[in-house]
Amino acid sequence: MLREVGQLNAADAAWERGYELYQELAKKRPQSHDYQNSLGYHEIVGGNLRMAENRAPDAIPPLESAQATFTALVAGNPSVPMFRTNLTEAQLALVWALNTAGRKADALQLSNRAIENARQA
Amino acid sequence: MEAPCARRDQTERHLFLRVQCREIAGIDGEREQLESVGSGLFEKHPIQNVRVDVGVELVHGREVGHGVRIAGQARDRKAHRSPEAMTYHRRALAIRQRLGRENPTDVIAQNDVARTYGNMANLLRNRGEATAAAAALDSAAAIGEALVALPLDTTSTVTDFTRRSNPWENIREDLALIHQ
Numbered sequence: 358m359l360r361e362v363g364q365l366n367a368a369d370a371a372w373e374r375g376y377e378l379y380q381e382l383a384k385k386r387p388q389s390h391d392y393q394n395s396l397g398y399h400e401i402v403g404g405n406l407r408m409a410e411n412r413a414p415d416a417i418p419p420l421e422s423a424q425a426t427f428t429a430l431v432a433g434n435p436s437v438p439m440f441r442t443n444l445t446e447a448q449l450a451l452v453w454a455l456n457t458a459g460r461k462a463d464a465l466q467l468s469n470r471a472i473e474n475a476r477q478a
Numbered sequence: 479m480e481a482p483c484a485r486r487d488q489t490e491r492h493l494f495l496r497v498q499c500r501e502i503a504g505i506d507g508e509r510e511q512l513e514s515v516g517s518g519l520f521e522k523h524p525i526q527n528v529r530v531d532v533g534v535e536l537v538h539g540r541e542v543g544h545g546v547r548i549a550g551q552a553r554d555r556k557a558h559r560s561p562e563a564m565t566y567h568r569r570a571l572a573i574r575q576r577l578g579r580e581n582p583t584d585v586i587a588q589n590d591v592a593r594t595y596g597n598m599a600n601l602l603r604n605r606g607e608a609t610a611a612a613a614a615l616d617s618a619a620a621i622g623e624a625l626v627a628l629p630l631d632t633t634s635t636v637t638d639f640t641r642r643s644n645p646w647e648n649i650r651e652d653l654a655l656i657h658q
Contacts, residue, residue: 361608371619375657378626378650385632385647395654402658 365410372403390430390440397426398443404450413457420454423447431474445475567598585625589649592621596656615656622653 379396386392400423407416427444434440448471456464574590581587595618602611630646 361603361612364612371657375654378654378657382647382650382654392651395651399654399658 365406368406369410372399372406375399376403390434390437393426393430394440394443397423397430397447400426401443401447401450404447404454408450408454408457413454416454417451417458420447420451424451441474441477445471448474563601564598567594567601570594571598585628585630585645585649588621588625589645589652592618592625592649592656593652595621596652599656618656619653622649622656625649626653 376396376399379392379399383389383392383396400419404416404420404423407413407419424444424447427440427447430437430440431444448467452464452468452471455461455467571591571594574587574594577587578584578591595614599611599614599618602608602614626649630649632646633644
């Protein structure tokens, strides 16, 4: 929202605060799929925010973390479509970030995995 | 005509379902109608799994606020830009603000106000009113930050009307979503 109204610094601060809270919740209930899902989705949002700020290299860590989170959720819950959808979203966002950051080979390799994952959804 | 699911046993849980049924059936969740339904149900069925110290009136009022919120959200979906949707959200906000003022130590009542600001922000955002939406989120965040600073019991279980039961977690989850 803050990004949409051009308040990028405030958007960064809001995202960081949200991240703290999701981490706190995930730490309190490490077995909660809901909190893991929310944390991973928030990391996608953070990656997209940094891309909007033309900070592709900074977008990669949260998107890699999101990918790891959703990979684990899909592995443990292969019948839940939402986790697979979110994994694909994380991977596609990461492809964009890798490509923009100049890591073309990594982006191509990951895009193939994202497509394969999406086909299984 | 009532939706079929509204004919289930009338428990406080089913008041929640009835509100949803009314929404599905396209029946306006007018405050007076909901208060009437709610009064009858709460007289017949003692509230379970909700704090006894806030009393039936608060719970009743909160459910009404929740019903009005649902009505507002139904309008969000049916008519994305309908001015009516915001009217219902404003009514829900007024109800929840009153409950919050009357029960200043009740974290759920305070958090309900933040939630309504969040709902209004979503609607404003969908209408393209980003600045107004950001202002609504600021209001929600200010309430949420005050609540997470409170020394709440991390293990308490108090069922709210989203059927979630741990205020310590609920207010953090809501605030995180606001910051998203």
